[in-house]
Amino acid sequence: MTSTHEHPHYGDPHGHHREHDDAGQAEILDLDAEVLAGHIASITAWLPLTTGPRQIVDLGCGTGAGTFALLDRFPEARVTAVDASVGHLQVLREKACARGVQDRVRTVQADLDDDHWPDLGTPELVWASASMHHMARPDRALRSVHDLLAPGGLFAVVELDGFPRFLPADAPEYRPGLEERAHRATDSFHAEHVPHRGADWGPMLAAAGFTVEDERTVTVNIEGNRSEAVGRYAHTSLQRIRGAAAPALSAEDLAAFDELLDPTGPRSILRRDDLAVRTERKVWAARRA
Template sequence: MSQAHPHTHQHVHPEHDDSDGLAEILDLDAEVLAEHTASITAWLPLQDDPRQVVDLGCGTGAGTFALLDRFPDAYVTAVDASAGHLRRLRAKACARGLEERVRTVQADLDDTAWPDLGTPDLVWASASLHHLAHPERALGAVRELLAPGGVFAVVELAGFPRFLPEDAPEGRPGLEERCHAVVEHLQRDHMPHRGADWGPMLTAAGFTVEGRRTIPVNIEPPGTRTGTDAVGPYALAGLRRIRGAVAAALSPEDLTALDHLLDTTGPHSILRRDDLRVRTERTVWAARRT
């Protein structure tokens, strides 16, 4: 339950400690994708505003704070396997004056027994289920804890975002796609549910799927209509994390080109580029316990 990272919340990833910058990526992810997250929370087919919400695999709080913003009378139980991510989330809640509306719970969603998470009206799981070894068991557990008529929202990214143009960098076009191909090969065995269609699994677990929506993400460079200054740091943090996983599998030429992008003091630094954009898509399933 730490999103990029087995048992959490997120997209690339190797594992769920914070030594390789995962928490930074999660924070930047929350900032860059905030508008898209808000559109998902507004779309959910809720009969009434929820009062009790559970965020499964909350990471550093992207979903938690989006839900608190969307539902001002709600209380959120934020669940993650990473104590570090939960401390970070708690500090943010305190800084925003929201500590009374947030409870943090450290737990592994692959455990057969979960801690008491109450009886929520809404359960949110963003980029967390594909990290589980037994997601079908987790789906059953969610159905048991949801209040009758409650909604389970499952959100997934189509892999970690791409940032560079296809012809970049100069001399090694397609470098980013080659890096991601290595990551996907490495993750195939231990994350077999990445990219899964959660609809049939939700139905098999006893939910009624009431909606499915795919949202394209195409965030432009800073200074443009959809641009944000966080795009460069987000790209830098993401590619730094990827480097740790792919370095041994890249050609010497690709590794050199990647290191030039990651050298923030050099002329080819990714932070110096004005052509970055965040490209991916998110799919959300809304399922009701009937």
């Protein structure tokens, strides 16, 4: 959710982006949470914990995908949800009230790249989903998490292996491979602005003093006909990808994108029956000695 997320966006879902982008980013994070809810639940169920934690911190919580999955998984726990985005935290609080769990959630607005973090308690579990790769100084952030955790506490790092793909490789029929060309067009952006995307966090966790107890790769392949939300997720995601990739795409590719993204047009992505959400998530479970 992000934190995300987990999420096909360009920029930072956890607050290092411009605030006016909050609404669009929140929509992506909410769709991500809805479509991938089962996968998030499977990750929280897998965590190597012998007893349920009472205090949890969700770093880069976005609009709460991880927060609410953790509250469901650990009914005795309270979650401190941390994000730099005031807008995302407001959405999260509204969701908590709607679910009747507002007494179990505390929100904290903070930039995790700051030298000094606010008081986040002494959690037994820290969760960071799709947020660590946005850190300017991840080594410093990892040490901060290590110092924050209770002795024997667990740190769960969840990262996307890449942004989800939605279309078959030979689609659309009139411009095959369009989606992959758009992703390639943004590679240089990511190499410059998000250099830790796709990193192996195991060695970095060990260097920060953690013992990596387990890691796994979660393969995501959700057929579009199983959820109406997949179409909206694909439309919103590809809209953002088109914006980021536009300078490097041909006029023909841009025209094809615009046909896909026209919600009322005959070639709209919302009319396709061959959509799927395909990606991988990698998870590291690291213990503070």
